Amino acid sequence: MKPFLYELAETLYKNYRPLDALTVIFPNRRAVLYFRKHLSVFLERPTFAPRLITIEDFIADLTELKVPDKLELIHRLFKTHFELLKKSPETASEPFDKFYFWGDMLLRDFDEVDKYLVNPGQLFQDLSHQKELDSSFDYLTDEQREFLKTFWGSFEEHLTGNKRKFLTVWNQLFSLYTRFGQALLAEGLAYEGMLHRHVAENLSEGMAQRVKGKSLVFAGFNALTKAEEKIMSFFVDRGMANIYWDLDEYYVNNNTQEAGKFFREYQQHPVLGKTFSKDIPSHFTAVLQSGKDAGQPKSIRVFGAAQPVGQAKVMAQVLREQLAAGIDPEDTLIVLPDEKLLLPVLHGLSADVEKLNITMGFPVSSTPLYNLVELLIEMQIGARHDQFNHRQVLALLGHPYVVAADAAVANAKRKEILSNNWVHVHRNFLASAVPLHRLIFTMADANIIGYLQDIVMEIGRMTGITTFDKEYAFHFVKLLNRMEDVMGNDMEEEHSPSTSEEEAPARTRTKSVVLKSFLRLFRQLIQAYKIPFTGEPLKGLQVMGVLETRNLDYKNVFILSLNEGAFPSSAGKGSYIPFNIRRAYSLPTVEHQDAMYAYLFYRVLQRAENVFLFYNAETDVLGQGEMSRYLQQLMYESGLHLEKKILHNPVQPTPITPITVEKNEDVMQTLARLSEGNSMFRGLSPSALNTYMECRLRFYFRQVARIREPDAVEEDLDARILGNFLHDVMEHFYKRLREQKKSKHIEAADFDHAGLRIDQLIDEVFIKAYGLEPGKAVVYEGQRLVVREVVKRFAHRIIEMDKAYAPFTMEAVEQEGMLYQVPIGKPPGHVLLSGKIDRVDRKDDVLRVIDYKTGKDKLDFDSVESLFVRDGKRNKAAFQTLLYALLYRANASHRGTRIVPGLINRMNLFDDDFKFGLKVGREYVTDVDPLLPEFEQRLKITLEELFDIETPFDQTTDPEICRNCPYQGICYR
Structure with a gap:
C-alpha cells in the first residue's frame, strides 16, 4: 500500500504548478522530511520546491508576536502572580521553585483556553463560583462539625481563614490571565495559545495578503x-x-469508533465539510495488492509477555526473525508508547540492526551527569564552616567522572574518610591539584549556577570520558546558561551575602534555603x-513515540505497551x-x-502490511496490565484475523537453603594461623569469640x-562512636596525668581542674578524628554537638x-599485648588469645579490670x-570482661590481690548507688578467681569445637542476631 505522504506528493505534483507557489502545512516536522523524500521521486529535473512548514510556524508567520521558551514564560507568569497577590495578606507569594509546578499548570490552562477560543472572563467567573460553593462547608451536618472540632479546635475560624486564602487564588485567575497577557503583549511576546487566539480573532483580508500568491494545503490533520x-x-473559505485528510473508512463511517470522532465532526462543518472526498479510502481492511501475500489481508500478530522488559525481549526476538526472513529495516517502525522501554529495546536491537533512527530524546534525568549535579547541589546545601557532609563527598569521590579525572586521588581520599569515620570532611583535606576535584570541593556561596557551569565545562574538556558524556555536558551547559539568563538576577536578590560575623549563621541558613530552592x-x-x-x-x-507517527x-x-x-x-x-x-x-x-x-493507533496500522503488537500479560493487584481497549477492539470488532501468543516465563521461587561452610585443609590452616601470634594475626580477641x-x-x-564488612561512615549517634571518643578521651587524660606526675599513683587533688582538661581533650580528639585544622576552634x-555533650557528661561522671x-x-590504660595460650585437644594443640584492656587500677588488695561500655550492656x-x-x-560484655580478667591474671604478677572485673556502662553510670562490678545472679563478683576455672574449661570446649574439622561453620538460628549483621546480603536473612 502506498504511504499517505507518497499519495499526497503524487497528487500535488500533478495538480499544482509551479510547485514553489505552493505552501504545504503539516502537523509536525517529521512529516515535512518524509514528504520531501516522496516528492523527490516525481521530480525529473531540478526545480524549486514548495514551502513545507508546520502548523505552528504557519500561524506564527501571520503575526509579529514571538513565543519565548517555557522557563521564561513561567518566570514571567510568576512575576505577574507576585505583583497581583502581594497586597493580599491571605496569600503570601511562594518562591519561584514552588510556584513552578502550579505555574506550569496555569500556563497550560491559559494555553488551552486561548487555543479553544473560550471566553476567559465567563469561564474563570464560573470556576470561581464553583470553588466558592466547594469551599463553603455548608453541606456539613451539626454532628460532622462537632466531630471535626475535636481535631480542629477553632473550627469556624479556620474555615473562614482557609476559605479566604483558597478563594483568593481562584478569584484572581482572570486578573492573572489578563495581566499576564497584557505584560507579554507589551513586549511583543505571547505563549502559543495566546498567539493562536490573536491570529484567529484578527483574521482579515490584510492577514490573507501575507500568503497572497501562494496556494495552501493543510495535510494530515485530525484533532484541531x-x-x-x-x-x-x-483560508479554505x-x-x-x-x-487533505489522512483517514480510513473503517473508523470514520462507524459512529461507535472513537478514532473517527473528530472527522465526523468536521464533516458536518459548513466550511471544512466541503474538503472531504465522497470516497473515503479503505486501507485498513483491504487485502494486499502485491507481493507473495497479494489477495490476503494484512498480517496481525499479538504477543503477550511478562512485564515491560519481557515485551522488549520478545519484540527483539521477533524482529530478529523477521529481518532474517527479509523485511526491509527502512520500511520498519517500532512504536514506544512507554518511553521507559527505549533502553531495553535498544539493548535488544544492538546486535541485529546496522542503522537506527530514534525520534525520541534521551531523558537527561537518566544521565550520570544529572546524578553528579544533584550530588553537587546537595553537598553545597549541607556545607557548614568549610566542611562537607561525608555522604555527598563519598558519593562524589566514587562518581565515574570524578574517578576518571584521577582514580588514585579519589580512592585514597575515600579510604581515609572511611577509616577515620569522618562525618564532616574539611575542604582543605579535599583540596587537590586535579582540576575537576578542585572545582567540585569549593564553597559555592550564592553563585550556584556559575559553580555548576565551571564543573560541567571541565567535564566536557576531559579526555577520559565518552562522546556521550561530552554531549550530556553540552546540553547541561545550555540549560544552565538559560537558567542564568532567565532567573540569575532573582537568585542574587534572594541571597545577598552579608559581611558581619554576627550574621554568618543567618547567611548560612539563607544560602541553604536558596540552594534547596534551586535544587x-x-x-x-x-x-x-x-x-x-x-x-x-x-x-x-x-x-518513535506515538505522536511522532x-x-x-x-x-x-x-507496537509495544498495548x-x-x-x-x-x-x-x-x-x-x-475541573x-x-x-x-x-x-x-x-x-x-x-x-x-x-485511538486515531493514532488505527492510523499507523491502516496502511501497514505486517503488524506486531505486544502487551504485558501480567495484571497486577491494581488492574495495571489490562490489555489496551484498542487491542481488544481490534480483536473483537475489526473482523481481521489475529494470531495471538502468550509467552509465559514462570518464575519458580528458589527456597533459601541454609548456608554451611565445611572445614577443609585451607580453612584449618587459616585457623591455625590465628593462634600463631605473628605480625598479621594477634590471636583470637574477645570480640571474635x-x-x-x-x-x-x-x-x-x-x-x-x-570478607570486609561494608565500609560506611556511622553518622547516627550509636554506641560505637561514643565508645571510641570516650576511650580516646579517658586514655589521653590518664596517660598525660601519669606522665606529668611521673607516677602511677593517683590522688583526689589530681582531679581539681579535670573539667577543663577534659574539654581540651575532647577538642583534640575531635580535631584528629574529623581531620580538622589544628589550632583552630x-x-x-x-x-x-550531641557527641561532645554525651562524652563530656560520661567523662565528668567517671572523673x-x-x-x-x-x-x-x-x-x-588501653593495655595491649595481653596474650594467653589455651591448651586444647585438637591440632594445633593450643589457641592464642589476645586483648586490649581499657583500664586496670589497684587499691589495697583489689585489682579492678574495667571495660568502658557506652551501649545498653548489663552488669548481671x-x-x-x-x-x-x-x-x-x-551477656557479651560480661563474657568479654571475664576474658580480660583471665588475660590479665595470666600476664601480670600481682600476687595477693583480688581481681574484680567490672563495667562502667551507660545504663547504670548515673545511678546514685552505681557499682561498677559484675553480678552473678544478685551477688557482686568480688574476686574473679572462683569463676575462672569453669570459665576457662567452657572456653576450652568452645575452642576445641572451633578447631574441630567435623564441625562446620553454620548460621545462627536466632533471627534477632541477624538483624544488624553486615553479611545479611550474603545470607538473605
Missing part, C-alpha cells in the same frame, strides 16, 4: 483546536487553501528536558479547570485524549574468609567517681554457663 479550525476555515527548580526543569539523538532521520529502522506509514509496524494506562495513557495532566467546566466549555477532556490516541558464639558463619566470613553543631575512689594506682548474668549459650540473650 478551535483556533486552528477557524484559521484553516478562513476564500479558495486559498485545500485540506527543587532544577529537578522540575530536568524532567521535561531530553537530549535528541543525532542521526539520519530517513535511514534505517525507525523508533502522525502522517507516516510503514510496511512493518511493531495496555491500559500506557496506550492510551492514564497519566492526565493537572489542571485548575472536568465539568471543561466539558461545558468544550475544552479537551480525557475522552478527547482517548479519541486522539563473641562473634563465633553468636554465629559461626559470621565468624567464618570475618576471621577466616576475611572546633565548631560543634548537629551530631558533633567524679575516680576522685571519690582515690587514692589508687593506675596500673594500665545468671551463671558462667549462660555466657556460653548460643542465643541473643547471653
